[in-house]
Amino acid sequence: MRNAFATTVVSQCNKDDYFFLTGDLGFMALEEIEVAFGDRFVNAGVAEQNMIGVAAGLAREGFTVFAYSIAPFCYARPFEQIRNDICLGELSVCLVGNGGGYAYGHMGPTHHALEDCAVMNALGVRVLVPAFDEDIPAMLGDLTSPTYLRLGYDERPKNTEMPEYASWRQVLSGELGALVALGPLAGVAWQALMNVPVCERPSVWAVTEFYGNEIPEEFWAQVEGKKLFVIEEHVASGGLGMHVALAMAGLGIHLSNFSHHHALGYPTGRFGSQAFHRAQCGLDVDGIIAMILGNNK
Amino acid sequence: MMKNTFNKQLESVKLRLLKMHYNSNCGHLGGNFSCIDALMTLHHLVMRPADRFILSKGHSAGALYVTLWSLGKLNDLDLDTFSKDNTFLPGHPCGTGIPGLLFSTGSLGHGPSLAAGLALAAKYQKSGRQIYCLCSDGEWQEGSCWEALAFSVHHKLNNLTIIIDQNGLQGFGSTEEVISCGDLTPRISSFGVHVQCVYGHNSSGIKKLLENKSSEKPNILILDTVKGKGLHFEGKMESHYLPLSEEQYHTVISKINEDREL
Numbered sequence: 001m002r003n004a005f006a007t008t009v010v011s012q013c014n015k016d017d018y019f020f021l022t023g024d025l026g027f028m029a030l031e032e033i034e035v036a037f038g039d040r041f042v043n044a045g046v047a048e049q050n051m052i053g054v055a056a057g058l059a060r061e062g063f064t065v066f067a068y069s070i071a072p073f074c075y076a077r078p079f080e081q082i083r084n085d086i087c088l089g090e091l092s093v094c095l096v097g098n099g100g101g102y103a104y105g106h107m108g109p110t111h112h113a114l115e116d117c118a119v120m121n122a123l124g125v126r127v128l129v130p131a132f133d134e135d136i137p138a139m140l141g142d143l144t145s146p147t148y149l150r151l152g153y154d155e156r157p158k159n160t161e162m163p164e165y166a167s168w169r170q171v172l173s174g175e176l177g178a179l180v181a182l183g184p185l186a187g188v189a190w191q192a193l194m195n196v197p198v199c200e201r202p203s204v205w206a207v208t209e210f211y212g213n214e215i216p217e218e219f220w221a222q223v224e225g226k227k228l229f230v231i232e233e234h235v236a237s238g239g240l241g242m243h244v245a246l247a248m249a250g251l252g253i254h255l256s257n258f259s260h261h262h263a264l265g266y267p268t269g270r271f272g273s274q275a276f277h278r279a280q281c282g283l284d285v286d287g288i289i290a291m292i293l294g295n296n297k
Numbered sequence: 298m299m300k301n302t303f304n305k306q307l308e309s310v311k312l313r314l315l316k317m318h319y320n321s322n323c324g325h326l327g328g329n330f331s332c333i334d335a336l337m338t339l340h341h342l343v344m345r346p347a348d349r350f351i352l353s354k355g356h357s358a359g360a361l362y363v364t365l366w367s368l369g370k371l372n373d374l375d376l377d378t379f380s381k382d383n384t385f386l387p388g389h390p391c392g393t394g395i396p397g398l399l400f401s402t403g404s405l406g407h408g409p410s411l412a413a414g415l416a417l418a419a420k421y422q423k424s425g426r427q428i429y430c431l432c433s434d435g436e437w438q439e440g441s442c443w444e445a446l447a448f449s450v451h452h453k454l455n456n457l458t459i460i461i462d463q464n465g466l467q468g469f470g471s472t473e474e475v476i477s478c479g480d481l482t483p484r485i486s487s488f489g490v491h492v493q494c495v496y497g498h499n500s501s502g503i504k505k506l507l508e509n510k511s512s513e514k515p516n517i518l519i520l521d522t523v524k525g526k527g528l529h530f531e532g533k534m535e536s537h538y539l540p541l542s543e544e545q546y547h548t549v550i551s552k553i554n555e556d557r558e559l
Contacts, residue, residue: 039421040421042417042452044448045444045447045448045451047441047444047447047448049406049410049440049441049444050410050413050441050444050445050448051410052410053407053409053410053411053413053414053441053445054410054411054413054414054417054445054448055414056400056410056411056414057410057411057412057413057414057415057416057417057418058414058415058417058418059414060399060400060411060414060415060418061414061415061418061419061422062418063418080404080407081407081410081441084400084401084402084403084404084407085400085401085407085410085411088391088392088393088400088401089392089393089399089400089401
């Protein structure tokens with residue numbers, strides 16, 4: 001997704017009123033932005049608090065500013081600068097966190113971002129979690145408020161047709177209620193269920209923004225009295241599952257079953273690849289199928 | 298502005314600052330009185346309308362509010378609400394709603410980076426704008442200040458001036474006792490900035506050095522100041538937090554008025 005992001009930034013945002021800051025990351029990914037932006041591309045060094053403060057200063061003078069780093073270095077290290085300098089002033093800064101969830105796998109827990117969406121949502125930052133490369137151009141079309149963009153990998157099955165972008169959209173039909181996936185896990189769920197008969201699978205919905213936007217009527221119609229499955233590479237607290245459950249309670253929607261697979265941290269105290277951690281949390285193909293079958297019993 | 302006129306304005310501002318804090322039973326007078334001379338000098342005698350100012354030591358909000366009052370940007374009714382319910386003048390300044398304020402400050406260590414961002418923008422826009430940022434000395438225990446300093450030097454932000462109110466006292470001791478750093482000058486100089494030092498309660502000296510800028514490097518002006526200057530708890534820890542009692546308030550007002558008549 002990094003390359004799709006870089007290409008989109010160059011094609012859509014290479015204008016005089018855009019700056020791009022990086023916390024010394026982006027080797028073999030951001031070079032085309034560096035060339036295109038010239039003086040408006042700044043490597044702020046290994047100093048994330050300063051990078052966010054500088055971003056706020058630039059934004060206060062009318063620039064739209066990208067501030068890029070590995071996800072936890074982008075939202076966690078400079079948390080107070082985001083809160084005070086960007087959010088209180090409602091400035092147009094787009095925090096770009098590369099490697100959402102367990103994406104940095106073997107690099108270890110310091111490089112994982114498991115609570116980022118909740119933390120940023122709590123500050124009123126608009127959180128965007130692209131599911132597919134094609135989502136990024138639509139997302140970068142409106143960066144007028146504090147925004148957090150969580151980049152992962154596009155894991156869509158090959159040779160599949162992409163529905164038009166919407167923050168809630170169905171990517172696979174089904175009759176057994178609905179499965180809601182945050183960002184790239186929609187591709188994993190799509191892969192897991194595409195060969196299961198329609199009558200034995202839920203529909204799959206890709207969600208790229210879950211706070212502050214309306215959940216479509218069509219979705220509620222699919223789950224009323226049926227099963228709802230939620231998967232997210234994010235802790236349960238403040239995540240997509242909690243948000244959907246709250247919305248559901250407010251609307252008085254009744255389900256026959258609610259299942260939620262989410263990031264569990266490090267339950268065995270062992271570390272590995274993104275695939276290793278996803279499997280521990282039931283967020284891989286096998287875990288998703290087991291989730292669906294388990295509820296069929 | 299004539300020197301005598303400015304000095305009279307400075308006296309009236311100090312009286313208004315005392316009244317405002319007394320009416321709100323608000324502390325932090327020490328840090329306000331260590332920087333009020335510099336704030337008034339900067340805003341009345343140095344800054345141009347397009348220039349920018351950030352109060353990184355947000356606990357000196359009162360001094361900034363009365364300075365803005367002296368410029369006609371706030372009125373008496375505004376100041377009467379200071380640090381009370383339904384005010385837009387809280388104990389640490391908010392970046393929305395106050396003329397000339399760009400950011401919400403109060404948590405220390407934010408101003409230098411914000412100022413660097415403004416300075417970078419000004420250079421890119423070729424606006425000729427000067428950026429000023431006022432910090433406390435204890436604030437430089439925040440690592441983010443040093444991040445900002447390194448960044449500013451690297452980007453040759455010669456349109457940036459960081460003023461440090463070096464009164465030597467912080468929240469729970471002196472800067473020497475707390476972190477073995479009584480004078481910031483050698484540490485800051487080692488970063489390659491243009492550092493100047495001056496007595497922080499003399500307007501003409503402050504003005505002269507604020508106008509003596511480097512054409513290549515960021516500028517740092519270290520003010521040798523006295524916390525709570527002119528008040529009964531001048532140079533004491535108590536000046537950091539404690540508000541004035543009725544007796545202390547009337548005593549200091551009488552003293553300032555007597556000095557004016559001499």
